[in-house]
Amino acid sequence: MKIALLGYGKMGKEIEKIALQKGHSISFKISTKNKEELDKISSQNTDIVIEFSSPKSAFENVEFCLKKGVSVVCGTTGWNENKAEIEKLVLDNNQNQTKNLAFFWASNFSIGVNIFLEINAYAAKLMQNYDNYNVEITETHHTEKKDAPSGTAITLAETILKNYNLREKWQLVEKNTPSNSYIKNNNIPIFADRKEDVKGKHTTIYSSNDDEILLTHDASSRQGFAKGAILAAEFLKGKKGLFGMKDLLNTNSL
Numbered sequence: 579m580k581i582a583l584l585g586y587g588k589m590g591k592e593i594e595k596i597a598l599q600k601g602h603s604i605s606f607k608i609s610t611k612n613k614e615e616l617d618k619i620s621s622q623n624t625d626i627v628i629e630f631s632s633p634k635s636a637f638e639n640v641e642f643c644l645k646k647g648v649s650v651v652c653g654t655t656g657w658n659e660n661k662a663e664i665e666k667l668v669l670d671n672n673q674n675q676t677k678n679l680a681f682f683w684a685s686n687f688s689i690g691v692n693i694f695l696e697i698n699a700y701a702a703k704l705m706q707n708y709d710n711y712n713v714e715i716t717e718t719h720h721t722e723k724k725d726a727p728s729g730t731a732i733t734l735a736e737t738i739l740k741n742y743n744l745r746e747k748w749q750l751v752e753k754n755t756p757s758n759s760y761i762k763n764n765n766i767p768i769f770a771d772r773k774e775d776v777k778g779k780h781t782t783i784y785s786s787n788d789d790e791i792l793l794t795h796d797a798s799s800r801q802g803f804a805k806g807a808i809l810a811a812e813f814l815k816g817k818k819g820l821f822g823m824k825d826l827l828n829t830n831s832l
Contacts, residue, residue, distance in 0.1 A: 582606040582624045585631035592804040621647040626811045649680040651810045655729025678818035685729030687806030694795040702741035711784040718771040718779045726770040
């Protein structure tokens with residue numbers, strides 16, 4: 579496939595490496611330094627756009643490529659308030675046009691993370707029977723990550739909430755916040771931290787007066803995310819509609 583990389587930072591470079599290893603070609607490598615190149619993307623020179631940019635530019639990037647008739651795989655988080663517009667654009671196009679158009683979004687493309695989410699879904703079903711435990715989520719990422727909490731932490735919280743009736747919503751919480759403030763509001767607290775060169779670490783903690791149960795995923799490299807993004811691009815070939823990691827992995831319990 580001819581793949582355009584929209585966002586050519588550390589993740590974009592890792593995706594490029596995996597794509598070339600798998601026999602794909604790169605039609606464009608676009609960053610803030612050559613944003614004008616975006617105008618050249620078309621369905622004639624590009625099969626799929628893989629978008630890993632920033633929360634501020636993701637919506638416009640994705641919208642532009644879809645309107646050009648090019649399907650998009652997007653891993654940028656922090657722009658969820660606009661995602662419904664993108665989904666409507668795809669569905670309206672597929673209803674009125676003959677050309678297939680697809681949009682694949684995931685907060686995290688790592689296969690390991692998505693297995694981690696499945697484990698958390700199962701654990702939440704078990705833990706809702708024991709109200710003496712408090713639940714919280716911690717996430718740590720590199721200092722370049724702009725959004726907090728991470729999209730993966732939000733997905734993790736939403737996964738737990740679907741299977742755990744002792745809490746109603748999640749809440750981003752500053753360090754040293756008294757626990758009674760979020761427990762009283764029936765929230766799952768998410769504690770976000772930013773440190774140098776941390777690829778991504780997420781932990782769910784169930785704690786009681788007697789013990790703690792910790793479930794952790796700790797990424798050691800960006801390769802797992804890059805491989806998942808390429809798998810998503812290959813998965814979209816010839817498809818139309820809206821997709822995510824549950825479709826790719828054929829998991830339905832999240």
